[in-house]
Amino acid sequence: MSLRSPVVLLSLVLTLACGGASESPAPPVAAPGAPSAAKPPAATAKGTASISGKVTYDGAVPAAEKVKVSADPKCQAQHPQGLEKQPVRVTNGGLADAFVWIKSGITGTHAAPAEPVLLDQQGCTYHPHIVGLQTGQAIKIRNSDDTLHNIHPKPTVNTEFNLGQARKGMETNKTFDKQEIMIPVGCDVHPWMRSYISVVSHPFFTVSKEDGTFEIKGLPAGEYEVEVIHEKLKSLTQKVTVKDGESGKVTFAFKG
Numbered sequence: 001m002s003l004r005s006p007v008v009l010l011s012l013v014l015t016l017a018c019g020g021a022s023e024s025p026a027p028p029v030a031a032p033g034a035p036s037a038a039k040p041p042a043a044t045a046k047g048t049a050s051i052s053g054k055v056t057y058d059g060a061v062p063a064a065e066k067v068k069v070s071a072d073p074k075c076q077a078q079h080p081q082g083l084e085k086q087p088v089r090v091t092n093g094g095l096a097d098a099f100v101w102i103k104s105g106i107t108g109t110h111a112a113p114a115e116p117v118l119l120d121q122q123g124c125t126y127h128p129h130i131v132g133l134q135t136g137q138a139i140k141i142r143n144s145d146d147t148l149h150n151i152h153p154k155p156t157v158n159t160e161f162n163l164g165q166a167r168k169g170m171e172t173n174k175t176f177d178k179q180e181i182m183i184p185v186g187c188d189v190h191p192w193m194r195s196y197i198s199v200v201s202h203p204f205f206t207v208s209k210e211d212g213t214f215e216i217k218g219l220p221a222g223e224y225e226v227e228v229i230h231e232k233l234k235s236l237t238q239k240v241t242v243k244d245g246e247s248g249k250v251t252f253a254f255k256g
Helices: 005-017 073-078
Strands: 049-058 065-067 083-085 099-104 117-122 125-127 130-134 138-143 149-153 163-165 171-175 180-186 194-200 205-207 213-219 222-230 233-242 247-255
Touching: 049 222, 049 233, 099 130, 099 180, 099 194, 099 213, 117 130, 117 149, 130 205, 138 163, 163 171, 205 213, 213 222, 222 247, 233 247
Parallel strands: 049 247, 117 138, 130 194
Antiparallel strands: 049 213, 065 083, 099 205, 099 222, 117 125, 138 171, 149 163, 149 180, 180 194, 222 233
């Protein structure tokens, strides 16, 4: 046997005993007090309180505006006598189409619904006239008329777009990523068409019904500032305090 063999054997033993190059490196250890990886904020739990009430109008109701639609034969066929636009719609003192939302007092994060909100072009008018949705929630824009429409919102903080829909049945989804109330929407083809989109960072909003009534559900207990906005009238605000399981009542009175 070679005299070098014991030396080689001894070297091999020492290498294995010390771990050698085959040993995997130890995982890194976080320094004491080092921040952990950021986690997305959890959605805020739904509450059990609500705010309900009525939006009223006292005074002479403005006369409806008569609109000629003869420039488009397809619109004329649906409205042979023309259209009447009446933004101030009052039934037994109740004001319809007022946007009602919690302006301040909401905390936490609120995920946008997966279901889109529909804005339909039907009868050469927008349906609904007042639209509410959350930031990040899709708005489905549909053309239900057999004529060309285009949808042209004019926001101030969100991105403006001008979308043409030439055929009946066309649909397009859009989203807004910033809160913005009462964005005017028009059709460059039919200048009488008008709608308003309100984008809110939480789900606590609604639109007053034909009789002026409204309700906002799922609120946590707390004090809130509620605002009512109408396209032709000034906005009104009130502070409302609600407890768990209770409903705060409020009336917003506009005067003509």
